[in-house]
Amino acid sequence: MFDRLSTPEEIFSYKLGAALTMEKDTLAMLGDLQESARRPELKQLLAEHAEETRQQIQVVEQCFALLGEEVDDSPCPVTKALAAEAEATLKKTDDSLVDAVILAGALETEYHEQAVYETLLLHARARGAAPVVALLETNLGVERTAGAKVKAMAEQIAVSGIAVPTEGLSGGAKAGIAAGVAATVGAAAAAASKLGERKAEGEAKAAAAESLDRERVAGTAPATGAHAPETARAEEFNDDALQERIAETEHRDQH
Ligand SMILES: [Fe+2]
Structure with missing residues (x-):
């Protein structure tokens, strides 16, 4: 990890390392949220994005390889904070309502991830690193799609009723x-x-x-x-x- 950032290239690599940490944190968060989710369709959505996130981790590592650099492990406190906030809120939320909290945490994370890739992309384009741009665009596309799915589900349960359905009642x-x-x-x-x-x-x-x-x-x-x-x-x-x-x-x- 860099002690000091002295060139645009070092900043890019440092932020690329932070993106890698971000994806690893997100993978862990998705697993935790999946366990807490009540709706089967939400569990499924989180599981699908966890699988996508595993592939995104490999994509970021490929970016380092294309740049001829060692994989950097820069810190990413934002994703850790988002996971901690979601966990703390879930602890104080009634069981029937946890899905709304999970979707909020997931959407906040997806938007952060999109901002990270958008920033990396504009610098990669400026460097003329076309193969890296192509890989980062793949990851950004995955985040946008996942974010749209999470938002759609959040809107759907906000309108139809945030609490879980009544099948369990006689x-x-x-x-x-x-x-x-x-x-x-x-x-x-x-x-x-x-x-x-x-x-x-x-x-x-x-x-x-x-x-x-x-x-x-x-x-x-x-x-x-x-x-x-x-x-x-x-x-x-x-x-x-x-x-x-x-x-x-x-x-x-x-x-
Ligand atoms: Fe994501």
Whole structure:
């Protein structure tokens, strides 16, 4: 590894070494994220990109060979930080919602990788290193495609529901959750009517929206094993809690 960078060529090689470290870090991150992912299609996407990343590592090593240089192992703290952030966020995220965190970490990593290859490419072109340019363009293309797939999946689950599907719930459990949601909405509507004033009505609607959100998240988590806590939280947020909130609102309204 270089102690000091004194020429454009040294900067290029140093950054090429950082790209190699980046790909190795990404490969490890993809393996960890794949284990944590809930959706089979997300696991598949991460596995496919892990395989692509193994090939990208070889491509970067070929770049060093074409330049007649030893493979450099420059540091890449950015990818380590992205992996650490994803891991820390996953630890505090409900199991039913981890896929959204995984996709965020993956997309942030893909965009960083694209920026790295774009910078390497413009310098490789300036050096007239056509074979190296061709190899780096291959890697950039892989990152762009992977980034587009990750973004598409992130958008799809953001629209259709971030929490995992409800296959794990029995028919009875689904009916119970649906009834709970209906009761909560009904209670909130009654509260809005009782309170009368626009301000209070707004608060009741907000309470209904929050209740629906919590129920939806809890209701879409499997009812067994590690995901039971979400169901437990749904039971805690029952009509009593809503009535307490309504009473507080009325009390404030009277003073
Ligand atoms: Fe990548």
